[in-house]
Amino acid sequence: MSTAVRLLYCPRPGTFGVISPGLVRHFSLSVQRGMYKYVNAKELPLDMRSITDRAAQTLLWTELFRGLGMTMSYLFREPATINYPFEKGPLSPRFRGEHALRRYPNGEERCIACKLCEAVCPAQAITIEAETRADGSRRTTRYDIDMTKCIYCGFCQEACPVDAIVEVNSWKSHTLTACQILMALVIREQNFQLHILQLLVYSRVKGFWTY
Structure with missing residues (x-):
């Protein structure tokens, strides 16, 4: 809170004088400065060494050469x-990288199309379609993951009761367009093997998949 002190100016007898606004401002700023404590008001040392250092920094740019020396020293170190x-x-x-579907050692696919991973996915990135086989078991016919929505939380891996879906250490899923980042997981003969359709394009007009 600043306090402005207005001083009463008394002219000499027989003269007429008016106090100037600049004089009032000068006293007002003086009062404001007096309310604060200058913590960085440090007096410069006047010994010969300090004077020499300040003169060298100003005239010879010693700080610049110190920085260049530090930069040059990293040329001889092991790169980080x-x-x-x-x-x-x-x-x-x-x-947690890209997703993959696993098989049993006898070659039978693990996924039972329970759709727990589809239900637990917070980003709703998983789409599953299933059908019933002749023996009465239900197996997956389509398992797609939209990688533009996937947040790699790992909930699908934790929710799977048969450990069918896993996240492998592969993470290079770069494509040219966003519609190509739709991962079609195809069950292969080997475990943890992922088949990515790099040129997969979804046609919204025709309503079918084109490769």
Whole structure:
């Protein structure tokens, strides 16, 4: 809170004088400055060493050469980066990447089309279609994941009762357009093997899948 002090100006006898606004402003700012404490008001040392250092920083740019020396020293150190994509760093064992469907050792597919993963998905990125086989078992005919919606939370992997869907350490799913990031999981003979249709285009007009 600033306090303005208005001083009464008394002219000399026989003269007429009016106090100027600048004088009032000067006293007002003086009162405001007096209310604060300057914590950085540090007096410069006047010894010969301090004077020499300040003169060298001003005239010889010693701080600039110190920074350049620090930069040059990193040229002889081991680099902290790698030459990606020719070199790749290690991934954590708990890394959650692209999705894959598993099989049993006898070749039978694990997915039973219970659609728990589709129900638990917070982003609603999973679409499952199933049909009943001749033996009465229900198996998946379509298992699609829209990677533009997937947040890699891992809920689908935790909700699966038969450990059919997993997230592998593969993460390179870059495409040219957004409609190509629709991952069609195809059950293969080997476990953890993922088949990605890179040129998958969904035709909304015709209503079918074109490859």
